Amino acid sequence: MRLATAAVAAFTSLISTAAADRAGHVYIIDQSTQPHSRDAADLSTLSPVSARLVLAQRAGVEDYHAADLELEGVLDAINEYGVKTPMFADGKDERRRKLNMMVLVEEAAQEDVEASQLNHHPSFAVSPAPGYTASRGLWIDLAKQSKPSIYGSLSDEEALEQLSKLPDSHVHDTFHISTSIDELQNLLSHEKITQKYTITAYVTPPGKYAQTLDGAWQWGSYSMPSTSADSQATLRKRSSSRPIAEAPLEDTSASSDSSFTTHDFTAPVAAEEFHSNKKNTSTSPLPGILPQCFASLSACEETTRNCSGHGSCYKKFTDNSASDTSRYRDCYVCGCKATVKETSSDGGKTTTYWGGSACQKRDVSVEFWMLALFSVGFVFLISFAVGSVWEMGGEELPSVIGAGVSGPSAKR
Incomplete structure (x- = not known):
């Protein structure tokens, strides 16, 4: 035993x-x-x-x-x-x-x-x-x-x-x-x-x-x-079988998509196409999280779709501490430019400012400050009017209204 x-x-x-x-x-x-x-x-x-x-x-x-x-x-x-x-991190905390x-x-x-x-x-x-x-x-x-x-x-x-x-x-x-x-x-x-x-x-x-x-x-x-220069890029999926008992679904479109890359450790299962041409300036959102710096001018233009058509890429700085062959030596970013459009035949124009890593975000700071200042001024005006009426209503009335004024005496 x-x-x-x-x-x-x-x-x-x-x-x-x-x-x-x-x-x-x-x-x-x-x-x-x-x-x-x-x-x-x-x-x-x-x-x-x-x-x-x-x-x-x-x-x-x-x-x-x-x-x-x-x-x-x-x-x-x-x-x-x-x-x-x-939760409340600012720019300094990020840096x-x-x-x-x-x-x-x-x-x-x-x-x-x-x-x-x-x-x-x-x-x-x-x-x-x-x-x-x-x-x-x-x-x-x-x-x-x-x-x-x-x-x-x-x-x-x-x-x-x-x-x-x-x-x-x-x-x-x-x-x-x-x-x-x-x-x-x-x-x-x-x-x-x-x-x-x-x-x-x-x-x-x-x-x-x-x-x-x-x-x-x-x-x-x-x-x-996918960072290919083709006009039709793909969002690929790599996968391997998961340890589950259910049978895998078959995707017939995957066999006909030639843009998949197969590997000895994975197998493609699905694909979704989206436009990401180098000169593509469509309003569809950019995939993934954009880096703050790009290693080359071409990489900046391809990834940001030529700054979403709202600017151009330029070299922001050079890291002299990196070696000459380093990919991180140069830093290319998007320089955003304002967009001016005519609103009517009489020559009226509307100027739109852009921001973000790919100039894909509309700058609404001017509208925000106008609305904020108007709201503060309106609240101040209402407060002043209410305070004036309240102060006027709080004043004491004279003890005798019309004192010293008498009517005509009666004739005998």
């Missing part, structure tokens, strides 16, 4: 160890917070889809992953591990915020992680862990979603080569793929990097299972931007 109990305990321990070894881990490294030790039993475990939503929110590209926000536990995970945004560095560490042994002291930082587990091929593809997609003007036109191989290099400038959010814990430790040893960046590191576990293409271990589906 004792032998049977011992065998069951050993088997249970073996299964628990295998499950732990098969889990990936996400570490949030922020030097502005105090590191703390955490018991492994208290470590939260998220599904790959929930973990992807947390990573996307920390990378600032959650708009491309909004389809899965309603899944159970996703919002709780984002509230727990996502970037905390103050003071730390940049984000998303680091993927491929196939690190648990003993190496423990030796690196990463367990002292906030973290959560991802189980079952997607294979490193799928994780590598997710990192490439996050980079393309965050900076379509830089990575959007690159193939996955070219983007992987760029992400394998260390960042040469510290003025933008960045993505990096590391091959070892030692390389991550080397990053953390640079004081300038730890002061500038909040580092989100996903460590994939080692093992042959990491090479599997089993769809149940993939990250799920999400939208992808």
Whole structure:
């Protein structure tokens, strides 16, 4: 009986160890917070889809992953591990915020992680862990979603080569793929990097299972931007099979759409077409979150649709601290211009001012201040009139009305 109990305990321990070894881990490294030790039993475990939503929110590209926000536990995970945004943040707070560095560490042994002291930082587990091929593809997609003007036109191989290099400038959010814990430790040893960046590191576990293409271990589906110069661009979706029991729906339009890009770790499932020509000045909203700076003049014109037809791109500044070959050396932005239209045949004109990263927002500050000043003046006038009437009504009347005035005396 004792032998049977011992065998069951050993088997249970073996299964628990295998499950732990098969889990990936996400570490949030922020030097502005105090590191703390955490018991492994208290470590939260998220599904790959929930973990992807947390990573996307920390990378600032959650708009491309909004389809899965309603899944159970996703919002709780984002509230727990996502970037905390103050409700009443002003422009100074936005400029003071730390940049984000998303680091993927491929196939690190648990003993190496423990030796690196990463367990002292906030973290959560991802189980079952997607294979490193799928994780590598997710990192490439996050980079393309965050900076379509830089990575959007690159193939996955070219983007992987760029992400394998260390960042040469510290003025933008960045993505990096590391091959070892030692390389991550080397990053953390640079004081300038730890002061500038909040580092989100996903460590994939080692093992042959990491090479599997089993769809149940993939990250799920999400939208992808397109920065092609064609007049008809597409909003693509990469996906892998999710670990659910229902049969997948077939999309007949996907097989006939030649603009899809297939990958060894994903499969396209749907497409929506929208106009995004370089010279397109339609009033349809621009997809995604526009960056504050563009690396080149052409990237600025393509992404902003030539500033929505309300201005032109120009070089705002040059970062002299970056190398000559850096993509982040030059900063191109939109310079908005006023639009003047004739309103009648007698020569009347209407001037419209524009603002925003792509000059896509109408400037209504003049109308706002006119309405605000008129409202304040009208309230003041009403208050003055009511006060005057109230003051007049509060004055005392004379004790004898008509005192000193007498009628004619009677004649006898």
